[in-house]
Amino acid sequence: MKAWGTVMAENEPQKTIVIIPAHNEGDHIPAIVHQIKVNYPSIDMVVIDDGSSDDTKAKALLAGASVISNPFSLGYGGALQTGYKFAVKNGYHFLVQLDGDGQHDPACINDLIEPVRRGVTDITIGSRFLASQTKGIDQPAYRAPIVRMIGMKIFGAIATFLIKQKVTDPTSGYQSMNSRVFHLLSGDTFPIDYPDADVIIMLHRAGFRIKEVPVRMFPSPDDKSMHSGLKPLYYIFKMFLSILVTLLRK
Amino acid sequence: MSLRIKIVTFVICIAMLLLIVDLVRRRKLREEYSQLWFATWLGILILMVWFDLLKWVSHLIGAVSTVSTLFLFAFMFLILISLHFSVVISKLTDKIKDLSQQHALLQNELEDIKRVQSNI
Numbered sequence: 001m002k003a004w005g006t007v008m009a010e011n012e013p014q015k016t017i018v019i020i021p022a023h024n025e026g027d028h029i030p031a032i033v034h035q036i037k038v039n040y041p042s043i044d045m046v047v048i049d050d051g052s053s054d055d056t057k058a059k060a061l062l063a064g065a066s067v068i069s070n071p072f073s074l075g076y077g078g079a080l081q082t083g084y085k086f087a088v089k090n091g092y093h094f095l096v097q098l099d100g101d102g103q104h105d106p107a108c109i110n111d112l113i114e115p116v117r118r119g120v121t122d123i124t125i126g127s128r129f130l131a132s133q134t135k136g137i138d139q140p141a142y143r144a145p146i147v148r149m150i151g152m153k154i155f156g157a158i159a160t161f162l163i164k165q166k167v168t169d170p171t172s173g174y175q176s177m178n179s180r181v182f183h184l185l186s187g188d189t190f191p192i193d194y195p196d197a198d199v200i201i202m203l204h205r206a207g208f209r210i211k212e213v214p215v216r217m218f219p220s221p222d223d224k225s226m227h228s229g230l231k232p233l234y235y236i237f238k239m240f241l242s243i244l245v246t247l248l249r250k
Numbered sequence: 251m252s253l254r255i256k257i258v259t260f261v262i263c264i265a266m267l268l269l270i271v272d273l274v275r276r277r278k279l280r281e282e283y284s285q286l287w288f289a290t291w292l293g294i295l296i297l298m299v300w301f302d303l304l305k306w307v308s309h310l311i312g313a314v315s316t317v318s319t320l321f322l323f324a325f326m327f328l329i330l331i332s333l334h335f336s337v338v339i340s341k342l343t344d345k346i347k348d349l350s351q352q353h354a355l356l357q358n359e360l361e362d363i364k365r366v367q368s369n370i
Contacts, residue, residue, distance in 0.1 A: 068358040071350050082351045089355060192347060
C-alpha cells in the first residue's frame with residue numbers, strides 16, 4: 001500500500017508557468033498576455049516588471065496577468081531570476097520564459113514545453129536560426145549589430161564544442177525548463193546581466209539535457225536590445241570570462 | 251632619507267591612524283573594513299621607524315632610494331584596498347538583488363491577499 005504522500009504526489013497536476021520579464025514594455029505587454037491567455041488557458045502566467053517607469057504593470061494587470069514588480073531594475077537576468085524564485089516558491093513543475101518586447105512568438109510555447117513535459121530533455125532553447133531551416137516556420141530575416149553577430153557565432157561555436165552538441169542560438173532567451181533546472185538557476189550561480197552561452201555550458205556541466213527547438217522570433221520592435229551601444233564589447237569580454245570561470249568551477 | 255621627510259611621513263602616518271580609530275569609534279567605519287587601512291599605515295610607519303628594515307627591503311626589491319620603497323608599498327596597499335572594496339561591492343550587489351527579489355515576491359503575495367479579501 002502506498003503512503004498518502006506518494007499518492008498525492010502522483011495525482012498532483014503538473015503545473016506550468018510562463019514568466020515574462022519586461023522593462024518599460026507597456027506597448028507590447030497587453031498583446032503578449034492576451035495571446036497567451038487565449039491560446040494557453042491552462043498555463044499560469046506572471047509578468048516580471050523590472051522597475052519600469054512606464055505603465056507596464058498597470059497594462060499587464062489590466063490584460064489579466066499576475067505581476068511581480070522589482071523595486072528597481074535588476075537587469076534581464078535579475079528579472080528572470082525573480083520569476084524562477086516565484087516558480088520555486090509556488091511549486092511549479094515546468095517553466096517557459098519569453099521576452100516582454102514582443103520578439104518571441106507565443107505561438108511557439110507548446111513546441112518548447114512539450115519535450116520538457118515528456119521528459120525528453122530538461123531544458124529547451126528556442127532557436128531563430130534552426131527555424132529558418134525548418135519547414136512550416138516562416139522566420140523573418142534576423143538583423144543584429146555586427147559585434148553581436150560575431151559574438152553569437154563565437155560563443156555558439158564555443159558552446160557547441162564544450163557541450164558536444166550543436167548550439168545555433170546561444171543568446172536566445174526563449175526557453176523552457178523543468179523544476180530541477182529553475183531550482184538551480186534561482187541560486188547564486190545565475191548571472192544577472194547577460195545569461196547566455198555561459199548558462200548553457202553551466203547547465204550541461206551540471207548534468208542537464210539541453211535541446212534546441214525551432215521558434216519564430218520577430219525583430220526587436222524598438223531596437224532597444226541589451227546588445228546596443230558599447231555594451232556588445234562588455235558582452236564579449238564578460239562572456240569569455242564567464243565561460244572560463246564556469247569551466248574552472250566544480 | 252632626510253630627517254624632514256621622516257618627520258612628515260611619521261606625522262601623516264600617526265594622523266591617519268588616529269583618523270581611522272576615530273572613524274571606528276564614531277561607527278562611521280566598520281572594524282571589518284578598517285583592517286587594511288590599519289595595515290597600510292602601520293606598515294609605512296614600521297618601515298619608516300625601523301630604517302634598517304626599509305634599507306634591507308629596498309635592496310631586496312632593487313629600489314634605488316628608500317623613499318620609492320615607501321611609495322611602492324603605499325601604492326600596493328591602496329590597490330589592495332581598492333580590490334577589497336570591489337569584492338565588498340560585489341557582495342553587497344548580490345545581497346541587494348536578493349533583497350529586492352524577496353521584496354517583489356512578498357509584495358506580489360500581499361497584493362494577492364488584499365485582492366482575495368476585497369472580493370469576499
